Amino acid sequence: MSNNxxxxxxxxxxxxxxxxxxxxxxxxxxxxIASGPYLLVNTIVTGGMLALVAxxxxxxxxxxxxxxxxxxxxxxxxxxxAYYVFTxxxxxxxxxxxxxIAVIGPLIAMAGAAIVGAISGIVxxxxxxxxxxxxxxxxxxxxxxxxxxxxxxxxxxLHQLIFGADFKGIVxxxxxxxxxxxxxxxxxxxxxxxxxxxIVVSLFWFFMTYTRxxxxxxxxxxxxxxxxxxxIDIEKIVLLTISLACALSAVAGGSxxxxxxxxxxxxxxxxxLAWFVVILSGLGNILGAVAGAFMVALLKVITVxxxxxGWDFVVPSALIMLILIFKPSGIFGSDVRxxxxx
Amino acid sequence: MIVLETSNLTKKFGGLTAxxxxxxxxxxxxxxxxxxxNGAGKTTFINAxxxxxxPTSGSVKMFGDDTxxxxxxxxxxxxxxxxxxxxxxxPKMTAIETVMTATIFGNESGKVKDPVDHSREMLDFVxxxxxETVVAEQLNTVQLKRLDLARALASNPRLLFMDELASGLSxxxxxxxxxxxxxxxxxxxxxxxxxxxxxxxxxxxxxxLCIQFGTKIAEGLTQEVxxxxxxTKAYLG
Ligand SMILES: Nc1ncnc2c1ncn2[C@@H]1O[C@H](COP(=O)(O)OP(=O)(O)OP(=O)(O)O)[C@@H](O)[C@H]1O
Ligand SMILES: [Mg+2]
Numbered sequence: 001m002s003n004n005x006x007x008x009x010x011x012x013x014x015x016x017x018x019x020x021x022x023x024x025x026x027x028x029x030x031x032x033i034a035s036g037p038y039l040l041v042n043t044i045v046t047g048g049m050l051a052l053v054a055x056x057x058x059x060x061x062x063x064x065x066x067x068x069x070x071x072x073x074x075x076x077x078x079x080x081x082a083y084y085v086f087t088x089x090x091x092x093x094x095x096x097x098x099x100x101i102a103v104i105g106p107l108i109a110m111a112g113a114a115i116v117g118a119i120s121g122i123v124x125x126x127x128x129x130x131x132x133x134x135x136x137x138x139x140x141x142x143x144x145x146x147x148x149x150x151x152x153x154x155x156x157x158l159h160q161l162i163f164g165a166d167f168k169g170i171v172x173x174x175x176x177x178x179x180x181x182x183x184x185x186x187x188x189x190x191x192x193x194x195x196x197x198x199i200v201v202s203l204f205w206f207f208m209t210y211t212r213x214x215x216x217x218x219x220x221x222x223x224x225x226x227x228x229x230x231x232i233d234i235e236k237i238v239l240l241t242i243s244l245a246c247a248l249s250a251v252a253g254g255s256x257x258x259x260x261x262x263x264x265x266x267x268x269x270x271x272x273l274a275w276f277v278v279i280l281s282g283l284g285n286i287l288g289a290v291a292g293a294f295m296v297a298l299l300k301v302i303t304v305x306x307x308x309x310g311w312d313f314v315v316p317s318a319l320i321m322l323i324l325i326f327k328p329s330g331i332f333g334s335d336v337r338x339x340x341x342x
Numbered sequence: 343m344i345v346l347e348t349s350n351l352t353k354k355f356g357g358l359t360a361x362x363x364x365x366x367x368x369x370x371x372x373x374x375x376x377x378x379x380n381g382a383g384k385t386t387f388i389n390a391x392x393x394x395x396x397p398t399s400g401s402v403k404m405f406g407d408d409t410x411x412x413x414x415x416x417x418x419x420x421x422x423x424x425x426x427x428x429x430x431x432x433p434k435m436t437a438i439e440t441v442m443t444a445t446i447f448g449n450e451s452g453k454v455k456d457p458v459d460h461s462r463e464m465l466d467f468v469x470x471x472x473x474e475t476v477v478a479e480q481l482n483t484v485q486l487k488r489l490d491l492a493r494a495l496a497s498n499p500r501l502l503f504m505d506e507l508a509s510g511l512s513x514x515x516x517x518x519x520x521x522x523x524x525x526x527x528x529x530x531x532x533x534x535x536x537x538x539x540x541x542x543x544x545x546x547x548x549x550x551l552c553i554q555f556g557t558k559i560a561e562g563l564t565q566e567v568x569x570x571x572x573x574t575k576a577y578l579g
Binding site (some may be wrong): 223 | 392394413414415421422423428430431432433434435439442443444446447448449493494496497565
């Protein structure tokens, strides 16, 4: 019995997924021992948020077959919303520091980001993707991709035009002493950002795996014809998927506002990193995207630490190219397009 | 009672007329065979009815209502189900989960008390040869067609289209399919089935519809159509 488990574990270790997850953990631990635990903390916070953006991207690609290059702008919309929601709340907290608003205020800002993100997603579907889908689905992947690039530029410039190009940031969400875990001090905001990412990703996974609507989304992603003939309303699922994907990205933007102030192109970095994740982990599953998010986060953090701040896109992309040469479907990938499953 | 009626149904792909002006009727309780040479337009015909590939012109009436150009999900809710010539499974879902999609989304909500139980019954009904936990991508074509059938039945249809359900079956499996088709018909489900295997058609169909180059060349009782010189000529080329 125990032998069985051990041999199963060894087999898993030999698989691409097992090997890369193990390697990531080992490298993260070693680097933290060498240079300090803040490396681990940075990796975990960045990875958690990246997981949100990357699962949204996987969803867009898997269910709607859209190679989304405007996903970073929903991150931006989230951070902008959180900024405008939190600024008055923050003033109120300044005057009434003991109020319970000090605790739930930041959550209100993040919920606002999610809601506005979801609504913007619906607007994008109604104004941009829906009309294209109705007109013609020939060459869909290329055409929709070009549309997302256009949408990205449009949103960046709209931000600049309406809100200006300055940095809109906040001092912090939760004030007070940093949390200390085994002699490592982590600011409350960072700890909360990670906790929120974990909660949101877990909820999302639960939703996809166990709810009826999640089942419908998976069915659409695996075979759209099959989904249609069993009575699933495709238009409804499409709308829901887009709003969900955009909300995930916007939540990430909102909860990272304390680190990344909102400005027109704030979404580009998370977008590129999330694409690294999707390419790296393949279109297999949500958990693959989550694992991939932490790998990319670690790569970025380690590159900045040991090679230099300017290299944080060069090294990950070079490594990803290498991986793709040997395993084109990604580490966790399957052959099925975007079969979002477990 | 007339279950399905098409009037002058036509489907063009660019310059190609795949279905040309086909009018037919299917009555309650019919097991109608849709026959014709390869490329005759049989699959295109049922796709045009079921909404997967809407017709260029003509109309469809199902259960007395005009259903021309309704989407497949609406047709499903109205009581139409189908299987595919090339099965259309959800590769990452288990057999039971696959059937559950139809149980859950193909029925009025609340109508099926226990979706898992109902889906299991469907797998039993079609004599699905594998465990219910097997993942669809691990099945071969014959097994996938069975799963396709279980999924089609799970939405409790009143009308069922089957597209070459029996192709590639062994002699023994053919007998199983015959028995299953008879069971489906006994449940009161009307059937329109595309089929090439004459042995099966003669055994289960009470009426036949034959099309060639997209045009209807015969419709009527099985024996009459099978002996129609136009039909034999179409098959012999
Ligand atoms: N989506 C499509 N676009 C263009 N032409 C098509 C399309 N689908 C079918 N056709 C053409 O329409 C004609 C009828 O095809 P269809 O698949 O309906 O034949 P069939 O009777 O089902 O044949 P088989 O017995 O081989 O399945 C064929 O000439 C086919 O090439
Ligand atoms: Mg066919």
